[in-house]
Amino acid sequence: MNGKAKDKKREAKAKKKEIQEAQLALHKQQKAKIDSANALEDALTLAPAFRQYNRGGVEVTIEDRRASVMSRGEIQRCFDLTKANMETFYDEAQPGGKGWDDRAKWKELSEDDARFILARSVPSQEAAPSTADGSDAGPATNGTVSKDGDGSDIVAFVHYRFEIELEEEVCYIWELQVDNKTRSKGLGRFLMQLLELVSRKLQMAKMMCTCFKANARALSFYKDKLKYVVDHTSPEENPDEFDEEVFPLVCGLLIYIKPHLANESTSRSSQAKATYPAARLTRILSSDDDLHRRYNIHMAPGSSASRRISLTFGERHGPWRGLREYDRQLQRRPSHPQWTRTANGPQLQLVPTGLVSxxxxxxxxxxxxxxxxxxxxxxxxxxGPSNTETQAADxxxxxxxxxxxxxxxxxxxxxxxxxxxxxxxxxxxxxxxxxxxxxxxxxxxxxxxxxxxxxxxxxxxxxxxxxxxxxxxxxPPSAYIPEPLLPYEKNTSIADLHLVKCGLDKLLLVYRDKTDKNRGKVMLGRVRPGHVSWGPPASFCPEYEAHQPQIAALTNGRFVIAFRHRKEKAKGFLVGGYVATHTSLLQTDHRRQARREAEGGGTIVSSRLEFGPRMEFASMQSGHVALVPLPRSRVAMLFEDKVIDIDRRTVTPYGKARLLSIGPQGVLTELGEWIFASQAVRHLRTLKVADDAFVLAYKEHAAPSRTDTSETILQEAKAKLFYQTEDDLVMSGSDLNIGAARAKDRALALVAANRFVYVYDDSASHSIKQVLVQVETNHTMHILQGPLHVSQSPSPYLAALALSPGTLSRSTGDNYSIILHQGSGKDDGTTGVASICTLIPEQQYVDCQENLWSERGLSSVQGVLISHNVILLVFADSKGSPYYQLMGLAPA
CATH class of the missing domain: 1.20.920 (Histone Acetyltransferase; Chain A)
Known part of the structure; x- marks a missing residue:
């Protein structure tokens, strides 16, 4: 490479870094601005002179409220107005029964981050009632007009939110609805102008809203009265396929209107081109030159890229789009059963299945x-015989x-x-x-x-x-005796173990076989009385290497495996499959056949693994993927995705969640995806806290403080709560941040209903710590106990298990966490240690006892609870040789 080429490469690298720093700085400023706006309890404090409106025979009071503090009756009234005004347009836009949805609209109106400007008539005035059809999980069904405590009634409202949309700070208007008796009297225009005034004072760059093309009255309102024009992001290339438009304000604030397909029967090519998620996942530049300067990008006039920063997604959500997509989905759900401690329990010991050492x-x-x-x-x-005459001889x-x-x-x-x-x-x-x-x-x-x-x-x-x-x-033996996992294969070295249960009596183990070109293997295990039997390993993708394979299994025998084809900057793949069972007649003599029939039948049932087609889910993969099995043959996948600009200058990482369906033959189908983090994420671990709910533990890059943008908030140990609702994933609006200075690996374990332990390796203090976390009924999490010290030995691996109170017949006490980690051995060597901790929520201490179960150093450990007090451990030693061992728990 000559000197000029080196200089160009160096300049390109410096330019890439400069652009990335500019984008990051801009995003921090934008997020700080949005957080400051959302922190306002009452946005009308910025415009106190406009809390009343008395024109054209309409006299109302104006107030700003969050949905989280509104009564059900107030939300019901907003729902009634929306349905009465908009149901027909929804049904016409999406015929075939896929138009208006009561539950979806109620969920949208009642989300915690929704804000409302409400116009209430004076007590002497009453609004026309309207009805809505709902259920217990959504709007009420009585159709009455809801009133607040002083008898005034809501005659109009604006549903809005402060968000980052298309890389700019916006005031997003979700609904503007006015009662029939109050229309054409200037109230709607007044509310829009009031919200524009508030947005200007909060330094928002845009306003956004949605409007159907078929709603001619609304179009005239925006174009003629408010002087909006069509925005450059409006899908004008296919005008007949969309029923919504986009209008910007002449003064610089923009109104953006989401598109919807006008006809479900549109051709496949048109749908691929016109579908909203793909069309809206591009970072669009506004027309003002200041934004170009902030990004430090100089574009040639007439260039095809002159209107966009080259960060193209082609997926459902961009990294900053997630601020709306994952925050707005919180909904109220039935609470899980709560657990109450009854008494302190005895200390437990980890022992071979004989229960002691x-x-x-x-x-x-x-x-x-x-x-x-x-x-x-x-x-x-x-x-035996009770006859006294025969007792002596018996x-x-x-x-x-x-x-x-x-x-x-x-x-x-x-x-x-x-x-x-x-x-x-x-x-x-x-x-x-x-x-x-x-x-x-x-x-x-x-x-x-x-x-x-x-x-x-x-x-x-x-x-x-x-x-x-x-x-x-x-x-029990005096020492732990592990069994070889692959007794017929010599000098086998494996890595990246992951073990899960598949139904009541089956196990699935995936690993990377370093002695076989790093191919990925999966083994089927069966839990039998007193022991575990393993089938032969099967390669689930012989064409590629399989680094950090992860598996999720359903109770019906279906499973999915995620892996990447090399160590770094790799393609991410998914492989579905299922456990196939077949029966065969027992070929034996009549005596053995009769004996088997007396024990339960004359057939033998065996199992084998079948794999479906391979699917690529992402590129530029270097981190861990987490999989969670869910009801209705669904699996949630969480990983770090990246977007690359068209000049391949900037790589932007963010956390993505995807919902998959596993078909009968292991065929995978994508159902949707959501953004759960706007920055790079690492060390993803999951834990199911209910059939349709799970917790994600992860590390996220530091974020700017909401109160002081010059400061950063450490996000080394975070947790987020997810729920499955049909084919959607709902994420909690508030995350749990433990605040660790520097955390590496982590593990989770459910110790009771709505209660789990979060274990992490704190590399700042070179120790292992844990916290006891409570999941509340309002979908928030808080720390009950901790962080508490577990061990002073840092560990390259962590695994956590738990026993609930009363699991052992002689145990009536608190929560027990079982943490598998590395310990210190002789001559600076390492050992395998299980720390069994008794956690008492009311007391800020934890009683942990270390149990040495392996004298040799280990590179990877996985464990599952296969009965009420028996644990199966699968591990690889420092050379990668695989073993398994059954352990038990008993009162000490």
Whole structure:
């Protein structure tokens, strides 16, 4: 590369940085201006002389109110006026039953960020009543005119919001409605001029509103009385396909009017060209030169790009458009059941499925298991012969006598060897009975922590995974013994583990196989009594590498996998699939066939994984994707998307949420997308708090302060609440910001109804911390407890699980969080640690006990709760070798 080429490249790079800094600075200024406007409780304080209107026989009072403080009757009246005036235009614009929607309009009017300028008649005047059809989830159905406390009635209103639209500060007018008896008397024009005055004082660049072309009276009102002209963003290239226009004010304020397709039967090519989301997702420049200077962009006259900054989306929402799209969607929903603490619970221990580790713990647990075993044995022996004449000769009576003699001694035993001796003596006595060997598991009684399996020698009791013994007495080992995940594959190295449950008894595990060209693999696991079995790994996309694969599974067996095809600046792909089951006749001799039929049937059910077509969802991917399964075969996908200008100079990251549908054959369909963050996001983690609700934890770049634009607000540990409503995602208007100085990885766990823990690695203090968060019925979140210290060892990985109160039979206490993280080992090595914490909301402390479960260093850990007190851990050591281990929980 010669010197001139290097200079040009250097200049281009400097220019790109200059443009990016200018855009960021402009956005910060715009957002600060919008936040300042939205902070006004009463916008009419900027124009106090216009709180009354008395002209043309109309005498009203004017007030500015937020929807969040308006009564249901006031919102009902606004809804009635809107429906009476606009229902016909909606139905004509979208025939076929897709026009006016009561619920959608009610939701729009009642959102928390909606603002209203209300015109109320004096008490002597009454407005004409109108009716609306609704339901409990929307408007009332009585059709009466709602009045406020002093008897005045709403005769007109303006529904508006301060937002950033098309990269400019705007006053967005959603509705201007006037009662029939009050029309043509200057009130509507007065309200528009009043709102224009307020917008000018707040330094808004534009005003925006919506108007149907078929509404000739409204068009004349805007064009003739208010002197609006058609804006350059109006879709004039296809005038017949749209039924709305766009008008700017001559004075510089603009009115923008959203387009809608006039006919659903428009051709596919016309729809692709005319659909509003694609047409409106381009950053359009206004005509004033000051905006060009602010962006520091010099455009040649007549250039095709002379009217736009080259940040083209082709998707539904741009990054700053999200200020309206995700804030306005909050709606009131039924609250989830609340949980009340009853008593403090005991400390828990994490142990192999036998529930303890170490000599002391073994002694304590074996006593518990011994009592449980003897209780079962006593119950069995109590079913024996009761005839006193045969008791002496009956072997079972002999065992019963030995049992009653030894029971008092057993309760006083402390050493594990003594417990084993007693259990062995009782077992030998029990096996001397003359009953025939049970042929089916239905006739077999196994010891505690054991399960029955049918073999050619008959039914046999086997110890559950994590226990050692002969099936009648099974004790926990003194050390944790992991099982190889891929026992028949040598020197396998994997990374990027992700484990989820699929229904009640299935598991799905995805990972990146570093020894097989970084291909993505998925394994199907089945949870059986006492153990987990795994199927062979299957490659879900052999053509590409699969970095950081994530999977979400539905209860019907369908799933979706998200991954990117290289480490950085990669394409993002989705692959759908499903767990296919088929049956085959059991090929065996008549005796084994009859035995199987006696146990429940003569067929064997097996499963295999089937994959649907691959779908590309984004480019320039370098971060983590989060997937959440939802009802009705829906999956929410959350990720960081980027937009690049047409000169490829500027890359703007933002957080995007997308709703997908998984078809019967694993075919994926996009249902919609929304913006949840206007800046770069990292470390996305999700947690379902209800069937149709989930929390997203993430890191967002620092944002300017609302009160002082020179200051920035740290957003290292944030959380946002999402709800699914049919085929929409509704996001809470207020986020939870923990305020960590610098947070890396994070994890979430649901500890009770509407209550979860947020765990994060605080790299500023080199420690792991957690907070206990409450989800309120008004869709807000607040911290109940924390941030609280968990461990002083920073960890490259985090996983969190939880047990609710009462999950364990002997536990009646508070919330328990189980945090899997890295610990310090010998000679500066690392270990695998599980910190089990007891959280008490009323007290600002947390009792955490570290349990060492792996002496080796780990690179990745995933865990799921497969029963009320058994955890499955899948992990890879420092070399990438994969293992799995069953763990249990019991009172200490």
């Amino acid at each position: 170490g000599a002391t713990a073994n002694k304590r647990l074996n006593m518990t298991l011994a009592r449980t075993y003897l209780d079962d044995l006593e119950h069995l022996l109590s079913q 072997p079972e009576e002999h065992v019963a006598g030995a049992f009653s003699t030894q029971r008092g001694v057993l309760k006083r035993l402390r050493a594990p060897s003594s417990v084993e001796d007693v259990l062995s003596s009782l077992e030998q006595a029990y096996t001397t009975q003359t009953n025939p060997i049970p042929q089916t598991c239905g006739d077999k009684v196994c010891g505690a922590n054991a399960w029955c399996q049918h073999t050619v020698q008959g039914s046999q009791c086997l110890c559950s995974a994590g226990f050692i013994g002969d099936g009648m007495h099974c004790s």
